[in-house]
Amino acid sequence: MRLHLTEEDAAFREEMREFFTTQVPQHIRDTVAARRELSKEQMVESMQVLNAAGLAVPGWPVEWGGKDWTPLQRHIWHEELQLANVPQPLAFNAGMIGPVIAAFGSQEMKERFLPKTANLDIWWSQGFSEPDAGSDLASLRCAAVRDGEEYVVNGQKTWTTLGQYGDWIFTLVRTNPEAEKKQAGISMLLIDMTDPGVTVRPIELIDGSVEVNEVFFEDVRVPAENLVGEENKGWTYAKFLLGNERVGVAPVGATKRMLAQAKEHADLDDVLVASRIAELENELMALELTALRVVAHSADGKPHPASSVLKLKGSELQQEVTELIVDLAGPMSLASGAGDGSDVPDWARVATPGYLNFRKASIYGGSNEVQRQIIAGTILGL
Amino acid sequence: MDFTLDDEQEALRDAVRGLLGKAYDSSETRREVTKQDPGFGEDTWQRLAEMGVLGLPFAESDGGMGAGPVEVSIVAEEVGRVLAPEPFIETVVLAGGIVAAAGTDEQRADVLGRVAEGSLILAAALKEIGEPVTASQSGDGWTLSGSKEPVLHGERADAFVVSAKTDAGTGLFLVEGDASGLTRTGYRTHDGGRAAHVAFDGTSATPLGDVSADQAGVLETAVASAQVAYCHEAVGAMTVALNTTVEYLKTRKQFGVPLKTFQALTFRAADMYVSMELVRSVASWATLVLTDEPTRALEAASRAKLQVSTSGRHIGQEAIQLHGGIGMTAEYSVGHYTSRLTAIDHWLGGGADHLKRLASSVGDHEVVEPLPE
Incomplete structure (x- = not known):
């Protein structure tokens, strides 16, 4: 057992810190720090800066731009x-479909999509949830019927985050409605969102943002070559993808940064406030250390089952910090719509929308109830 | 940054697990042992001495094994798994740790040598309910007056390490068990342990090291090591409390089905697992801090003790609740784990005390970085 980073890892950390704080444009990092919404252009620019340095998709296989790093690195x-307020590489590209294509796609599919996916030349959207298939994802109904060299897709997806920017959408579709197990009749298709018959409709959220969308497919004709892997194996790929997603959703660094900012606005002589912050800091540290223990035991890129712990606790802490900020803002937190001529500082204006928005964290990526089910079933054998 | 044990450390764990697992093969065996005075197994204590466990953290020149906090944490965790009542942390880590930190060469070699060979039960008398114990110089010697309580294993102790008020601040003293003017009144603690009221009335005492200086800092650091060791004992106890509860959910049937059929119960077990993972992480980290970044020892001990308080209450309370009535009985194991966790929580600073310490310093840093810069 050893606390210190090896010299090599310490140098690595220095190198990362140097790059993130000097090479990623300040205006982008300021936007993240101020908890303002990033524009599409900012997201793309940021990911391209990272990709040019080979730092956008380190989790991918080396031949497709990944890094042969240790889990600790x-x-x-x-x-x-996260500590440098750099936007995370777009999860749909870097964390979700990229690794799936790299693991299960044909050589042709890899060459066609992976470089553009790493560089955010293609903005991917996720077509998983449906109005009647949320936590029970495998009951999805969006149908793809083979017709010669094409699939004809009909149905609806929902909760498609940032679908308004999407170029392509990786979509779970039912290809065999007769399958004995519902999981066995699902395939994954890559669909061009400019294809005729694809409609994206925004859903306004409780914080006033338009972050998620409904996506409708009406007789959309998708070339059969856009099938990922094999037909009716989509559930396997989806589970692989969700496992990866879970590891990424313990945003320790971002929550630490958010809490550090909250401290700047807090009266630390108020013992109730100070003790609440001290408790959050301790729990965050416990989470960070647990993440370090989990990454150290993730073999073959397969997520450790304890990654459900990270998702569960990570989202709870993220939410608790957003809640703290609203409390610190007090009555000023009502001023979310204030413009010029208001004395309410920016951090207090975004406090409540941020709090409301982050209620999503315990719902997406497999709700926290699903995570408890995984912990109870897979880890505890209950 | 590495949380894994090396081969030697694993061998130590297996050996201690073997020894204590045999001595406490069931909750009932432990209950029998703790019913009789001194509340622990003198023979088990001797076997621990033969294995080298009682001299583990002491320097080889003091008769010890020269091992570090990681090895201590391994033993403490095994103690916690079976709730072994032997005063490993009390005598070796806490009282022994104070002697190791404050004592002269001769004192260390003498006292720690005897602790290591199992012939000296040393108790730390640090807590007062009322006025502080005061030390006064009389001629060449020193005497102590006042009383300490609770002193864990104070009735059985062969000698005491005592903190007392001096002109310089806090002084540390060694008091022999047969010193005149020493009165002890022992009693049982709720977790099967032993404690005592220990009164000093002009009792002669030997200063540990340089008593002309304020030894509060030395004491604090030694206490931090013991706090972290207790955290590992708690981790061991929580591990078993959780495992026992999970097994119970699998085997106990009600309404014609195993309890694990009910999501209201399995979800709570899942939350216990989360608490378990968090506390294990922080306790292991704190041990590494003692080894590799001792300037943060007090902070690390507070962080670990706070997490032990939170996780220990959660796991201890839920372990009983998920068992139902059987969890309330003295015949069944799980309630004893909760009792022990409650004792650890309130010893050497409770969760609230450590939270207070951490809260007073939240303004000193921007973020908490567990890894050294």
């Missing part, structure tokens, strides 16, 4: 990126 990369 990948953790350091992730933490330093």
Whole structure:
């Protein structure tokens, strides 16, 4: 057992810190620090800066731009990126479909999509949830019927985050409605969102943001070559993808940064406030250390089952910090719509929308109830 | 940054697990042992001495094994798994740790040598309910007056390490068990342990090291090591409390089905697992801090003790609740784990005390970085 980073890892951390704080444009990092919404252009620019330095998709296989890093180095990369207020590489590209294509796609599919995916030349959207298939994802109904060299897709997806920017959408579709187990009749298709018959409709959220969308498919004709892997194996790929997603959703560094900012606005002589912050800091540290223990035991890129712990606790702490900020803002937190001529500082204006928005964290990526089910079933054998 | 044990450390764990697992093969065996005075197994204590466990953290020149906090944490965790009542942390880590930190060469070699060979039960008398114990110089010697309580294993102790008020601040003293003017009144603690009221009335005492200086800092650091060791004992106890509860949910049937059929119960077990993972992480980290970044020892001990308080209450309370009535009985194991966790929580600073310490310093840093810069 050893606390210190090796010299090599310490140098690695220094290198990451240096890069993130000097090479990623300040206006982008300021936007993240101020908890303002990033524009599409900022997201793309940021990911391209990272990709040019080979730092956008370190988790991918080396031949497709990944890094042969240790799990600890990948953790350091992730933490330093968040601490420097650098936007995380678009999850749909870097964390979800990229690794799936790299693992299960044909050589042709890899060549066609992976470089553009790493560089955010293609903005991917996620077509998983449906109005009647949320936590029970495998009951999805969006149908793809083979017709010669094409699939004809009909149905609806929902909760498609940032679908308004999407170029392509990786979509779970039912290809065999007769399958004995519902999981066995699902395939994954890559669909061009400019294809005729694809409609994206925004859903306004409780914080006033338009972050998620409904996506409708009406007789959309998708070339059969856009099938990922094999037909009716989509559930396997989806589970692989969700496992990866879970590791990424313990945003320790970002929550630490948010809490540090909250402290700047807090009266630390108020013992109730100070003790609440001290408790949050301790729990966050416990989470960070647990993440370090989990990454150290993730073999073959397969997520450790304890990654459900990270998702569960990570989202809870993220939410508790957003809640703290609203409390610190007090009555000023009502001024979310204030413009010029208001004395309410920016941090207090965004406090409540941020709090409301982050209620999502315990719902997406497999709700926290699903995570408890995984912990009870897979880890505890209950 | 590495949380894994090396081969030697694993061998130590297996050996201690073997020894204590045999001595306490069931909760009932432990209950029998703790019913009789001195509340622990003198023979088990001797076997621990033969294995080298009682001299583990002491320097080889003091008769010890020269091992570090990691090895201590391994033993403490095994103690916690079976709730072994032997005063490993009390005598070796806490009282022994104070002697190791404050004592002269001769004192260390003498006292720690005897602790290591199992012939000296040393108790730390640090807590007062009322006025502080005061030390006064009389001629060449020193005497102590006042009383300490609770002193864990104070009735059985062969000698005491005592903190007392001096002109310089806090002084540390060694008091022999047969010193005149020493009165002890022992009693049982709720977790099967032993404690005592120990009164000093002009009792002669030997200063540990340089008593002309304020030894509060030395004491604090030694206490921090013991706090972290207790955290590992708690981790061991929580591990078993959780495992026992999970097994119970699998085997106990009600309404014709195993309890694990009910999501209201399995979800709570899942939350216990989360608490378990968090506390294990922080305790291991704190041990590494003692080894590799001792300037943060007090902070690390507070962080670990706070997490032990939170996780220990959660796991201890839920372990009983998920068992139902059987968890309330003295015949069944799980309630004893909760009792022990409650004792650890309130010893050497409770969760609230450590939270207070951490809260007073939240303004000193921007973020908490567990890894050294």
